[in-house]
Amino acid sequence: EDQVTQSPEALRLQEGESSSLNCSYTVSGLRGLFWYRQDPGKGPEFLFTLYSAGEEKEKERLKATLTKKESFLHITAPKPEDSATYLCAVSFSGGSYIPTFGRGTSLIVHP
Amino acid sequence: DTGVSQDPRHKITKRGQNVTFRCDPISEHNRLYWYRQTLGQGPEFLTYFQNEAQLEKSRLLSDRFSAERPKGSFSTLEIQRTEQGDSAMYLCASSSWDRGETQYFGPGTRLLVL
Numbered sequence: 315e316d317q318v319t320q321s322p323e324a325l326r327l328q329e330g331e332s333s334s335l336n337c338s339y340t341v342s343g344l345r346g347l348f349w350y351r352q353d354p355g356k357g358p359e360f361l362f363t364l365y366s367a368g369e370e371k372e373k374e375r376l377k378a379t380l381t382k383k384e385s386f387l388h389i390t391a392p393k394p395e396d397s398a399t400y401l402c403a404v405s406f407s408g409g410s411y412i413p414t415f416g417r418g419t420s421l422i423v424h425p
Numbered sequence: 426d427t428g429v430s431q432d433p434r435h436k437i438t439k440r441g442q443n444v445t446f447r448c449d450p451i452s453e454h455n456r457l458y459w460y461r462q463t464l465g466q467g468p469e470f471l472t473y474f475q476n477e478a479q480l481e482k483s484r485l486l487s488d489r490f491s492a493e494r495p496k497g498s499f500s501t502l503e504i505q506r507t508e509q510g511d512s513a514m515y516l517c518a519s520s521s522w523d524r525g526e527t528q529y530f531g532p533g534t535r536l537l538v539l
Contacts, residue, residue: 355533
């Protein structure tokens with residue numbers, strides 16, 4: 315069964331301390347990989363869509379990369395306002411278009 | 426784009442009551458999705474519409490849940506005879522085929538069943 319696994323479950327960083335979040339997947343054909351940010355009590359906010367291995371996208375302090383089996387969300391010099399849960403979702407070819415979500419990584423950035 | 430909107434934002438009900446939630450998608454999006462999310466989990470797929478047609482339902486979706494999307498615009502999700510286990514955040518998302526199927530989410534409806 316196709317699955318999406320995110321690690322770590324929780325991450326605490328000091329302001330300015332760069333790090334990476336991981337999203338790995340077992341796949342029978344990738345259609346797209348999606349990253350979202352979710353603040354407590356709110357709906358997920360779209361960040362990036364990646365379609366093929368080697369693809370990279372950037373937005374402010376965030377950079378998403380994709381390989382054949384995993385994606386990384388790199389956070390450079392994070393600020394306290396980057397604190398949130400980061401969700402990864404993957405849609406697979408050969409099935410429905412419905413993305414499967416991981417459980418997310420809860421990020422806290424201390425000032 | 427005004428974004429995806431959901432109403433109400435919060436709902437408290439007693440066990441056994443029926444509740445209905447509304448979702449208004451981004452206007453040019455033809456696909457609409459309902460998800461449920463509990464604390465510490467990612468969104469869990471419930472059902473999906475393309476225009477007015479309901480194309481897929483989760484095998485986990487109880488018969489007490491029903492969704493409609495009349496005329497392919499807004500959608501409603503009804504839960505009959507609510508149970509305490511139905512307490513969760515109910516999320517709606519919409520997407521467009523020609524935008525790579527990226528889903529855009531609404532703010533969610535937080536349901537508490539007492």
